[in-house]
Amino acid sequence: MAVGKIYAPVAGNPRLAKSLIVAKILGLDIETTPDFVMGETNKSEDFLSKFPLGKTPAFVDSKSGYKLTDSSAIAYHLAGRDEGNSKGLLGRTNEETGSILQYMFFSEAEIVPAFMELFYMCEGFNPYLKPVFQLNEDRLKRFLGALDHILLDKTYLVGERLTIADIVMVCNLAMVMKLYATKDYRKTIKNVTRYFWTMVRKQEFASIFGGSSFEFCVEQMKPQPPQKQQKQPKEQKPKEQKPKAEEKPKAEEKAEEEEKPAPKPKNPLDLLPPSPFVLDDWKRFYSNNDTKPAAMDYFWKNFDAEGWSIWQVDYKYNDELTLVFMSNNLIRGFLTRIERARKYAFGSLLTLGENNDNMIHGYFLVRGQEVIFEIYDAADYESFQFTKVDPSDPAVREKVGDVFAWEGPTLPKPCADGQVFK
Ligand SMILES: N[C@@H](CCC(=O)N[C@@H](CS)C(=O)NCC(=O)O)C(=O)O
Structure with a gap:
């Protein structure tokens, strides 16, 4: 029987490897989680109730239920399960243990x-x-x-x-x-x-x-080109939505802060006339039903074109994309940076194509009729083209449905991977 279970993505995971190597040396049986999906499994209620940090690797002892996170702590703990310290993995003297630490x-x-x-x-x-x-x-x-x-x-x-x-x-x-x-x-x-x-x-x-x-590095990894983040703002930026405080010089801002607590600016989106389209209901329906036809039927039946707008989103530098997983990481990074938009937006961004021939493409549903501050404030917003589309056009509706479903005849290329912002 396995002495415990380690939750973590398995393939090529050097953090998990620490414990697997210790287990191999000591002949310990460890259960792993091949179905682990980073960003999903570790965000689930079940996982967070056991490991509030939401990080992997995370260990549970199968007998005592003892829990532990941090890859090195887990490996260290497992190394301590060596009866009589026969392998000496934790050192043979107090000095050695000090040096190990x-x-x-x-x-x-x-x-x-x-x-x-x-x-x-x-x-x-x-x-x-x-x-x-x-x-x-x-x-x-x-x-x-x-x-x-x-x-x-x-x-x-x-x-x-x-x-x-x-x-x-x-x-x-x-x-x-x-x-x-x-x-x-x-x-x-x-x-x-x-x-x-x-x-x-x-x-x-x-x-x-x-x-x-072992494949040593041949070509060094490179940072994303800086000019993408320094491009001039597009004219579609609704600048007036930007809270005024952001434009003030830092010193002035600081002085004001010291004088009185800054009133929390009301989000202009909360002042829009109420919309019958309830974003949370849609997100729930989308998560719990087949996208086509059930969720899309629900979407178009409830869609409120006055309170919401739909935007086609394309990465501006598709010709620079290489590996699918890197494109998907790029999407994930962008979605992380627009986290604050969650209350006001929903979207699906896909990596379409294959390694060395892929593109990032998707659709976003956004509260109001402009790209919202919470999105255009992201450092890499300028790397994406947001184009407003006409939601009454049947061709647009089909394309949105295909992107939300990650499949369908209107996708420019087959879907390789993607992220849903919900
Ligand atoms: N020092 C920690 C770092 C753990 C860590 O950052 N794990 C990443 C995956 S390799 C993670 O769980 N990230 C999810 C998150 O930060 O929400 C360790 O070695 O275990």
């Missing part, structure tokens, strides 16, 4: 955050900010340089045997080595590269990272 924290608190800042900007999760990017490149260089120095005469980080410090470090380095550290870069951290290469070929790591087939 030192390297684990170094890896988690320094290397990983610096790398993830770069990764998120390259994947489009965070807007590209050149100084922040450079700062983190410098930080990563400094940390890997220090690690290189530490590893000058070492095979393992602590003592002469594999410990949990190596497992955590190697798993954390895997993404750096795959996506960032090109051949030239690796030449500047020869000891780190030698250490990583030695470890990934060990049988404990090989089944996870492919052993000798």
Whole structure:
């Protein structure tokens, strides 16, 4: 029987790998969650009731129900299930354990955050900010340089045997080595590269990272082009909706704040005449019914063209898109940044096509007759073309239905993936 279950996406997950490697070494049976969908499973009520942080990996002991989050904490806990510490994964002396923790924290608190800042900007999760990017490149260089120095005469980080410090470090380095550290870069951290290469070929790591087939970085990941976020606003921006406070110089704003608490500006959308179309009812109906025909019949029956507008949304730089998962990450990043629009909008944005030949296309339903502040305020709004469409046109209705359903004859290309903003 499995000693416990780890909730996390399984494929290629270096955070989950830490625990799987420990389990392999100690012969522990761990249940995993191959059906886990990031952004859905970890946002479910059931998951959040167990793990309020909503993050993975997350562990539950099958006997005691003991719960734990954080990949390194879980791996450390599992390493402690070694009767008599026969493998010594947690060190054999108090000093060794201290050093193990030192390297684990170094890896988690320094290397990983610096790398993830770069990764998120390259994947489009965070807007590209050149100084922040450079700062983190410098930080990563400094940390890997220090690690290189530490590893000058070492095979393992602590003592002469594999410990949990190596497992955590190697798993954390895997993404750096795959996506960032090109051949030239690796030449500047020869000891780190030698250490990583030695470890990934060990049988404990090989089944996870492919052993000798591990694919080192050939071309370094790149941030999203900055000009996309710096383009001039389009004329369709309804500037008057922008709360005045945003235009004031910072110092003036600060002085005012100190004098009196700023009154919370009423959202102009809440002042529109009430609409018979209830967004929450629609979202619920859409989630609980087949999109075609049931949900779309409901949608058009209840749609209120005076209170709501429909917008075709197209990514402006479709010809720069490459892998489907990256396009979908770009969509996810945008939808995260318009989070505040949830009360006033619904939409479906799809990645259509295939790797190296795909486009981002969709439709949004928006309260009122303009693109709302909560959407155009997003840093990457300018990368998307919002075009108002005529909801009384049957051809438009069919296209909206196909995009909301993620399938249908009017999609310009077959749907590869997508995100619903609801
Ligand atoms: N330090 C944590 C980080 C966990 C983490 O950020 N996990 C990501 C997935 S790899 C996550 O759950 N993200 C969802 C969210 O932030 O809502 C660990 O190593 O477990």
